[in-house]
Amino acid sequence: MTTAWLVTNRWLHWDKFEWQFDQLVAKSGGKLTRVTTDYAVTHLDEAPEVAFIMDKDVAAVAQLEACGVRCVNSSTSIALCDNKAYTHAALTKAGIAHPRTITAPLAYRNLDAEEWAESEFARAVGELGYPVVAKHAVGSWGSGVFLVDNEDELIEVLREAHPSPVIAEEFVAGSRGRDARIYMVGRTPVAAMRRFGEGGDFRANVTGGGRAEPWDPPAEYIDIARRAMDALGLEIGSVDFLDADAPLVGEVNSNAQFHSLSKTTGVDVAAAVIDYLGL
Known part of the structure; x- marks a missing residue:
């Protein structure tokens, strides 16, 4: 045994x-x-x-x-997924489409607003075009994610987050308040759902009060999910896609929760995990 x-x-x-x-x-x-x-x-x-x-x-x-x-x-895989800056680098290396992302540089002290405003980081984020999504690089359940409309709001996020790392992502308007998730066990997509934010929230997160429905992902999405899992060295996890015109990876999760997914789809995710582990 x-x-x-x-x-x-x-x-x-x-x-x-x-x-x-x-x-x-x-x-x-x-x-x-x-x-x-x-x-x-x-x-x-x-x-x-x-x-x-x-x-x-x-x-x-x-x-x-x-x-x-x-x-x-x-x-290694958990570390890559838990820090969204590392995830961005791994997806970029693998050639997997995801929102344009800029990682805020390490600051050994909490820079003042003028210093951030004069930085190359602030200039480059401005070139993405506001609004942008500013995220604490380490965070879960939709926390530490902000839609910022201008440089002043971006700098406020940076200063409040210090010393935690931050990334800035291109805002994909078609994804406002909705995304899709595929739960992967090995090479197999065992369950999938689409999620919708509530009350005008730009995030799509069931834990944060959104709703979900079962989803039958096209083959192209499944192929990209497998590639994303490979890029991060994952055996079990979930791949989130922004609801855009083409498959665009939002996040990849190494410790994906499956309560809402099982309840939404009726799929016995736990049984699939146990089978994969050989128990």
Whole structure:
């Protein structure tokens, strides 16, 4: 019998998370044991053969890998997905279409507004054309994402985010308040949905109060989803597409939640994950 851990975070609790964790353990027939990251890094002598990672603690995953554990996903892949600047670089290298993106340079102190206004970064973002989407490079569930209408608003985001990294993306008007997600398990698209923001929100996020409907993605989208997964070294994850005239990748998630996806599509995502893990 393959021994396996489901690795989660002790200090992050949410009903949706607990539901999917319970689903994974139940579908494994007891072969998957849930442990927290703080347990994992202090009990490496008990490390299993495989660990399904449902947290973004890159250091904890690296510790498991150092002990020979097959981690799904790897610490490298999680790090690439968790920082949107790194994701942008990986997608660019792979030639995968996504919004034009500029990464704010590292600043060792919180620059004042005049310093940012005089920077090449501010000039280049202006050339994208306002409005632009300013994002904290590290963030989840639609938080830290802003539609800014001018340079002053951009600089406000930069100063409030310091020392956290920020990226600026071209705003794709056709994507306002809507996107689409494909959940990939290995090379297989197991479920997909389209999401719609509510109340005029430019973001499409079910957790943030939006709605979703099942989606049957065209073959072109599935091919690009596979390429994006390969570019980031992912085994299990989701690829989000902006609702544009052609496939345009918005984000790629290494620790994608599947509660809303399962409820929307009726697909047993947990069972597909367990099958892929060989449990």
